[in-house]
Amino acid sequence: MAEVKLTDLDKSYDNGKSFVLKNINLHIEDGEFVAFVGPSGCGKSTLLRMICGLEDISSGLLELGGERANEMPPNERRVGMVFQSYALYPHMSVRENMEFGLKLAKVNKAEINRRVAEAAKMLQLEKLLERRPKALSGGQRQRVAIGRSIVQEPRLFLFDEPLSNLDVALRVQMRQELARLRARLKTTSIYVTHDQVEAMTLADRIVVLSPLADGAQTNLEQVGAPLELYHNPCNLFVASFIGSPKMNFFRATIVVCGQSESKIKLECGTELTVCNDTSNASAGDKVTLGIRPQDVLKQDSNDAGKNWITGTIETIERLGNESFVYMKHPDIHEAFIARIEDSTRRECGSEFRVGVPAENCHLFDADGRVFKRTQSPKFD
Ligand SMILES: Nc1ncnc2c1ncn2[C@@H]1O[C@H](COP(=O)(O)OP(=O)(O)O)[C@@H](O)[C@H]1O
Numbered sequence: 001m002a003e004v005k006l007t008d009l010d011k012s013y014d015n016g017k018s019f020v021l022k023n024i025n026l027h028i029e030d031g032e033f034v035a036f037v038g039p040s041g042c043g044k045s046t047l048l049r050m051i052c053g054l055e056d057i058s059s060g061l062l063e064l065g066g067e068r069a070n071e072m073p074p075n076e077r078r079v080g081m082v083f084q085s086y087a088l089y090p091h092m093s094v095r096e097n098m099e100f101g102l103k104l105a106k107v108n109k110a111e112i113n114r115r116v117a118e119a120a121k122m123l124q125l126e127k128l129l130e131r132r133p134k135a136l137s138g139g140q141r142q143r144v145a146i147g148r149s150i151v152q153e154p155r156l157f158l159f160d161e162p163l164s165n166l167d168v169a170l171r172v173q174m175r176q177e178l179a180r181l182r183a184r185l186k187t188t189s190i191y192v193t194h195d196q197v198e199a200m201t202l203a204d205r206i207v208v209l210s211p212l213a214d215g216a217q218t219n220l221e222q223v224g225a226p227l228e229l230y231h232n233p234c235n236l237f238v239a240s241f242i243g244s245p246k247m248n249f250f251r252a253t254i255v256v257c258g259q260s261e262s263k264i265k266l267e268c269g270t271e272l273t274v275c276n277d278t279s280n281a282s283a284g285d286k287v288t289l290g291i292r293p294q295d296v297l298k299q300d301s302n303d304a305g306k307n308w309i310t311g312t313i314e315t316i317e318r319l320g321n322e323s324f325v326y327m328k329h330p331d332i333h334e335a336f337i338a339r340i341e342d343s344t345r346r347e348c349g350s351e352f353r354v355g356v357p358a359e360n361c362h363l364f365d366a367d368g369r370v371f372k373r374t375q376s377p378k379f380d
């Protein structure tokens with residue numbers, strides 16, 4: 001097993017003219033499971049390929065197990081990769097696919113058998129060992145690809161969107177299987193995905209990456225435990241990326257600044273109290289209010305103080321256990337969403353009032369940086 005340390009890591013092309021990754025600093029502990037998330041093209045795969053040695057490091061330091069690894073040949077890094085495309089050998093059985101790398105490395109037969117048997121048991125592939133890949137489902141093939149990596153006994157696993165080729169139902173099932181596997185296999189792992197739900201459910205910590213903006217110092221946005229990112233996103237990018245449906249955003253202006261409480265005004269003229277420290281801002285500053293669809297209160301709840309936003313219901317998504325009400329207001333720029341449990345009494349076109357508890361508000365400055373929350377969030 002190994003810890004992974006990235007210090008000021010950069011990746012550029014064209015002799016440093018175009019950067020994909022800049023100033024990536026990250027310390028992954030031995031045995032940790034970390035997810036890299038971010039939109040397509042932000043450099044997740046590139047970063048993973050730099051760690052396993054398939055891509056050069058433009059500048060900065062990569063350490064594996066406490067040792068400089070920038071120039072270490074890939075086969076000496078003892079890193080196991082699992083890709084989106086399983087790339088199994090079609091003419092070989094499951095067993096032969098899993099044995100192949102070990103045979104190349106001239107591992108003795110008894111040891112090969114032991115490792116394959118152990119991995120097959122862990123991945124529930126024991127009954128499938130003599131089958132060819134074409135006789136397997138997508139999920140089974142992905143398990144073989146993982147098995148082929150496990151038998152190498154790497155000190156670090158790298159997964160690059162391993163589930164994105166699978167249909168939704170299978171993806172949910174494989175996610176469970178990966179979570180179970182994770183509990184048994186204590187190997188340090190990095191898991192790349194653009195799916196924030198996968199990252200939230202599997203990872204000890206999440207690293208949020210964004211496409212590198214012109215002039216930006218780095219494209220590493222935030223690192224933290226899943227619920228830390230959910231409850232305390234450090235900027236608008238992370239706030240809008242983590243959580244589903246997305247956090248609602250409202251353009252607003254500060255009316256009264258304060259250390260523990262502030263007053264803001266929405267485009268529609270509504271004034272709201274929020275529990276964010278705006279002592280370093282000024283009245284009149286443009287800000288963005290963020291509130292999650294899950295964090296609003298029902299219109300008949302008395303709990304929201306005087307904080308209400310009223311809109312007209314455009315559509316209702318009824319999912320059975322919960323519903324999402326999509327609302328519009330003529331003077332509010334964007335549509336907003338509220339999650340409610342019981343939507344039977346609601347209909348499109350009618351007015352709907354949602355409570356916005358001051359403690360549940362996120363507030364961002366004009367550059368997208370968060371104003372610290374001064375209270376813990378409150379739930380219905
Ligand atoms: N040889 C190259 N020259 C210039 N840019 C490249 C090259 N290879 C990849 N890129 C750029 O690197 C970015 C990151 O790609 P990638 O790591 O695959 O993103 P992700 O895995 O997050 O979707 C992309 O925007 C891509 O255009």
Ligand SMILES: [Mg+2]
Pocket residue numbers: 044045046
């Ligand atoms: Mg990728």
